[in-house]
């Protein structure tokens with residue numbers, strides 16, 4: 536039988552380098568938005584359009600992960616509506632929405648507090664959305680975070696969804712003043728392949744959040760590092776090294792916080808009083824691995840299948856052999872044991888490989904083989920073994936869903 540007193544005593548950190556580990560939690564809203572003055576100014580001047588009777592129908596906000604798109608946009612909007620009764624702001628994260636209906640349902644839920652039944656469909660959700668907005672203040676800013684998710688719906692064109700949002704009959708009839716602020720990693724018009732009808736209904740307002748440099752990361756996470764660690768636990772050289780590497784590799788504030796948290800945990804596990812540059816170096820690999828696997832778990836299954844096929848078989852020595860040709864990927868996916876499951880033609884495989892390259896997950900290049908023509912080669916931009924780990928995690932999730 537377990538002696539819990541012993542168990543907890545043994546696992547309690549006695550010499551922790553942390554003073555307040557929670558300070559490194561990226562989910563805690565920051566007290567102050569730092570290093571984004573110009574962006575805040577741009578967003579504020581768009582909001583100030585209401586004083587002249589105009590809000591742009593859309594504002595696109597894009598840039599790589601962890602660059603402050605969400606926190607900055609939400610904060611500026613919240614502060615503005617707190618000072619202007621004629622404006623309301625609503626925020627909806629579409630992260631979990633893999634269909635247009637679920638996106639419309641999520642917006643409806645945020646505006647009304649009520650769920651739309653599946654039988655009411657997208658039409659029902661939009662009717663409810665317009666009825667709700669008719670009761671709102673004169674202007675509404677609707678922030679749709681991770682808008683790129685709506686492209687996952689194979690049965691519905693993202694253009695139709697956005698067109699309804701911008702030019703829907705129910706909206707025009709009620710003269711609703713809605714400004715849709717669309718947040719995503721890629722430029723939304725390109726990523727969602729929006730048609731010209733939607734593009735002309737959108738406005739040109741776009742705000743780009745670039746990756747942070749080392750000094751910006753210092754300004755953003757610096758105060759959190761001060762709070763998180765005991766005095767002297769994070770020496771200046773290790774701190775500097777971590778910030779430089781984080782800026783060079785990612786420019787992502789969230790990953791930077793994770794990097795220092797992991798480094799601190801390793802130091803504490805090993806009973807060390809300080810976090811050396813070596814601990815930070817180890818943490819860099821761990822952070823890279825963790826975030827890549829998390830990203831792989833979130834991509835569509837077809838893309839993951841193509842990645843798995845590009846990773847291929849281990850050699851006799853247990854190594855994964857890369858690069859592979861796109862034709863090999865196609866053949867592996869069309870092996871009799873899996874062909875029925877995937878049903879991916881050559882063109883689709885090529886398209887999926889291009890998507891993976893755009894996501895930064897693979898590198899591709901073409902080589903000439905003399906008389907045999909040319910071949911396109913594919914290799915992952917990260918340790919290919921991580922694909923197997925992501926596959927195992929996805930399979931476990933799917934099995935869990937099936938049980939529920």
Ligand SMILES: Nc1ncnc2c1ncn2[C@@H]1O[C@H](COP(=O)(O)OP(=O)(O)OP(=O)(O)O)[C@@H](O)[C@H]1O
Nearest residue numbers: 561565568569571600601602603604605606788789
């Ligand atoms: N300028 C900033 N000032 C203070 N904290 C910031 C800033 N930028 C980012 N952060 C921190 O990083 C976290 C991630 O930021 P945020 O969610 O805004 O990034 P994002 O660009 O929307 O990322 P994603 O594309 O992954 O959704 C925030 O919760 C906050 O802790």
